[in-house]
Amino acid sequence: MRTSLIALVLLALAALYPLAFPHLLSIAIFFLILAGWATAWDILGGWTGQTSLGHAAFVGLGSYTLAILANRYGLAPWWGALSGMALAALLAWIWGKLTFKLRGPYFTLSTIAIAEILRLVAIEEKWLTQGAEGVFIFSLEQPFGFDLFDRQVEYYAALLYLVLVLLLVGWLVQGKFGYQMRAVREDEEAAQAAGINPERVKLIAFMLSGALTALGAAIYAVFLSYLEPHDIFFLPLSVQIALTAIIGGRGTLFGPLTGALLLVGAGEVFRNTFAEANLLIYGILIVLVVLFLPRGLIGAWRYRAIRRRYARSAQR
Amino acid sequence: MKRILLLAIAVFCTLAFAQDTIKIGVITSFTGRFAEFGAQHKAGFQVALEEINAAGGINGKPVELVIEDDTSNQQAALAAAEKLLNEGVPIVMGAYSSSITNPLSQYFTRQEAPFLVFTSSADSITNPGSDWVFRINQPASAYAEVLFDVFDDLGNKSPLQTIAVVHGNGTFENAVADAAQQLATERGYDIVEMQSYDKGLTDFRPILNRFKAKSPDIIFMVSYSADAVAIMRQVKETGLSAKVFVGAAAGFALPEFLEGAQDAADYVITATAWTKDVNYAGAETLYQELKAARGKEPSYHAAQAYAGLLTVADALNRASSLSPEDVRQALAATNLSTTYGPIRFEDFAGFRNQNPVKMVAEQVQNGKFTTIFTQDGEVSDILFPAPSWD
């Protein structure tokens, strides 16, 4: 109950942010999108326990689909975004079908390989993506008269996206499917013995994760207005998304969001003093988290809070 | 204590605002992958700023640069752009990498704020471009153009027909390779091989062996500096001989190329945006000043930053006011002579607000760069054809 109240207050603050800081929207938009991506990643990575380091492929798919459909066929961006999501789900399904028999780190390695191959495809197949020349998004249909290139509109779109992802994940993990995901994460064989189909669970998780990532990517595409394969299908971006979720706390609702806040915030703080520190921070933090806070920040906090509650109730 | 601090800050702020300077926004990379180029830019700005303020600034007011570091990163650049517009600068200049400049140009176009590009070379920045984006430096296709001018010139001495192209798969390299393809068709050359490679590649031998089988007249390479060294070494090693070797990118024009490739670099012709041997007044002086400001060998990026700032100052001087539209109009009417070259903004061949200045071609002769070809034609003897490796 208390978390919901805090969440509502934060949401209200977030909704008012553009009015208070109308000229600090770019960084906020990126934070919202990254938080959404990290939470989406977490569906597969935290709740189902399969670490993917290839999610940039979904970013690429989502953003390029919107751009290409808008440019070549004049398709409205919401259809473009939905198409991107559908394609992402399809990719996730094929990809998962092929690789989910691989356990743990082997799966992770395969995600890197597949994302890299897709990057090369995006560069080489110029007839589709215009290759390294890149794709501009010049004009888009305006829903209800909103100019999608206005930073304020993009901010609210991104905020809506994050809220949507959080609501979806929150609802998902409370239900039967959430239980199945956790079972698969903890012990696949035992889950199977309990009558759960691990492959099916992993596939659905992967499809959801990919589709939601693609949705955020559609917003990102409009934000940048220019896409280039090297920067979008970018391995370091995959790593950034995964580490954001892990540092914040895998398998928690607000963990990835916290991770994004911490890392984007730290990046901004250091930008004017010690910019190379940006990625260095990711590295140091992940090593510290792995060694001392394996559940991530929010995970560790929750763990202690729960233990305290049990201790208190046991003392009565 | 806190109150005194706040008061002091308030006074300081009012003082700062009261100071009458003309602010110009700059976005470039001081940290991250592109840090070296940001440093070159800084040297160029320094030299130009001294010149401008010594001459009285803009309409009597001194010029102040508001510099933002994009940390070689797109999102940071966009955040920086937002910040600069919020501070009310009448114009912004930037950046180094085309992957950063492209989103920036989109943003400034939408915000209807003038944006001057002085280094990024992707054709797409001004083709199609917009009313608000102006570029003083040559686009990527200009690299190919000057080299084909050289081919035409050399072709008078000994016929040149076939070309083999190897290029990195980045934006810039692709743009130059595409331009080469187009020019080859237009001017009657045959491209017998067009091979690309992914960054990080070190082994060009398969590609070079492929070229060897076709015995082309011209080997056309588009690579960044580290690859350039590796390619030339392997060209020598595989014994790939040809009449002309051209390196159509910055990598081949840097001192590191000579150090790394040593004697394999001889005879290579390369295109560059500016050298101290160009025919514009004051080139040698500018070179010395840039070298002093940079503390080491300056690259053409420094000269571009220098020219860019001069252009902006000139436009602001002529503008009837500092409103975006007035600044834009003043920019569009630019007709300036600088040591970098003439600065005008024209629309041609799909380009918009692009300065039609040409590139310069150099050749490595006896381990040193010699300017051989400018828009005036051949200015020095070209060593041709390149001897076979055996």
Add this chain to the structure above:
Amino acid sequence: MEVFVAFLQNLSGGILIGGVYALVGAGLTLVFGVMRVINFAHGEFLAIGMYLAFIMHSSLGLDPFLAMLLALPFGFLFALGLERLILSHLIDAPEDSTLLATLGLALILSNTLLLLFGAEPKTLYVPYATATLRLGALTLSLPLLLAGGIAILIIIGLSLFLNFTEQGRAIRATSQNRLGAELVGINTRAIHGLVFGIGTVAAMASGFILMPMLFAIPDIGPGFTLKAFVVTVLGGMGNIAGAIGGGLLLGIVEVLGASYLSSGYRDAYGLLAFLLVLLLRPEGLFGRTVQRV
């Protein structure tokens, strides 16, 4: 005939490059085989090797192959320190942890290199940089030949060490069954340190060997880490001798693909082979079909 000679030329190029890939992969496969650690920072150690080669060449004028012999002991100690500091705490943690820890290490190392040296590529010039050896109608690059040759020698040395020395036997015991090894009195913690040291040193050696032909930039690491993974999977995780086969295969696949298909997709050929082996024969092409429990 021309076509055949060209094919042999390409093949030989692939074999030589494959030798180097084998060395890059051998270190990783050893570390994985014994410690079950997927070392994401493997390529960064290679990068460190390259930068060390550069520094020692530009300040002391040392030939990289010579410099390598001097620098490796320090590399070993450095790796030992890292293992003690970070990895030893994660022995019993879930498999993901070591992957993430080494990932973080990779970020730290590559960004430190960026801070120290900047992003501009560093090359060094040795007098034999473009020398070649003529073998009939084939032209072989001397530096590449040296690199491949030394790489194979190092791997053979490593193999001999593992199979014919007491320490080597202790290592193999630890890789087969850590608990069992402990029970017979092997200090597995020390073994882990030793193995990580050897693996890292192999990566650094590759860096020294490659420097004459390449250039050093701070983010050259991940590309080589990926290559090392491919070699490891192709050869079989933990299989040093298999790394030779895996490396050669990767080199040949890459070069032939680049020569006869499209060179833009060069890396994709290796990655596809990697995926196929991972999916169809995960114990590697040269491994025995034994299920690890």
